[in-house]
Amino acid sequence: MSLTQTAKRKSRWPRALRRGLMENIATAIIAIGFLMLFQPFALPLYTYSFITMLAGTAMFIIVSKFPE
């Protein structure tokens, strides 16, 4: 197989798991967690802010290794 053909070969990585999309989702989760931590309206939102931010950050670290 030539080099050009190898480069053109389609990636088997699922389209739904592309890095750009997943990073955007992770960023949105972090942003929501961040707002929950500092909002002055509801204590339950503050209570669940840390786990939201932690999940978003962990997700961001993992998906930033995904292929484009």
Added chain:
Amino acid sequence: MTEAGLTMLNRTADGVARATPEPLARKVRGISDTGLAWLFISPTIMLLLAINIFPLFWAIYLSFTNYRANRPNEVVRNVGLANYKRILGDQDIWIAMQTTAHFVFWTILLQTLIGFTLAWLIDRKFRGHAFWTTIILVPMMLSPAVVGNFWRFLYEPQIGLFAYAISFVTGIPATQIGMLSNVSLAPWSIVIVDTWMWTPYVMLICLAGLRSIPEYIYEAAEVDRASNWRQFWSITLPMALPFIMLAVLFRGIENFKMFDMVNLLTGGGPGSTTEVASITLKRQAFESWRTGYSSAFAIILFVAVFGLANIYVKALNKVKQR
């Protein structure tokens, strides 16, 4: 280098090679380039692990325990997620978080607006602009301890220049302007001092951004008869945006950890109106000696800042790609 110099260098190298014990020389000859690189950077890595990484993991471990630094002989018990649950259900800490958010929002907004405006004015290259740049940069070069004490005097209702100036402009008696003792004014007094001190830093970063815009883009805009306003919105602002965002990121992270200035100016008072998260953390760690609890609190703040940094780095890359 001269001939004589080279000869002397060769002679010195020969001398060093002869003086090296044979077993060691054989070992060094056998090391690859990568191995040699690792050999050189390993002291730095060890130092980094010892002073940055180890304390982080130690704090994570302590956050799951009931450890108290003032009782070193007491048995350390694993409490699981109890510290985290207590912090995330504590109304006082929730209020401290809101105070921090208020402080961070206003300082960053003011510093970015004033810093960018100053950078834009300095970039006009008027007569004496270098002198004014130096004058503007002075507050940033001072120690926060000096600035804190200095502003305490300025805010004094009896002898302070700040109170006198406000009194002169508004007509309110200076004795009634207690910036640090008034519940509604105390948070703003810290915002003013932080803005005064760190606006030059934002200005410096914005100035670097403005100076990096090539002149030919403005010339092309002039040819196309773009107005000054249009040039500002379509060239200056978009091209300086990555730098502005960088400044916001740096200041945002720094201000979340803000401790020295608040501690010196108000100490968290009056009451707890200026008690930002770092002051609460210090009180829990070194006044109540709840080391495990305060470690959990520190980890929560760390995750918040780390998450924020991720968002900003992503936004920065996006702006750069445009």
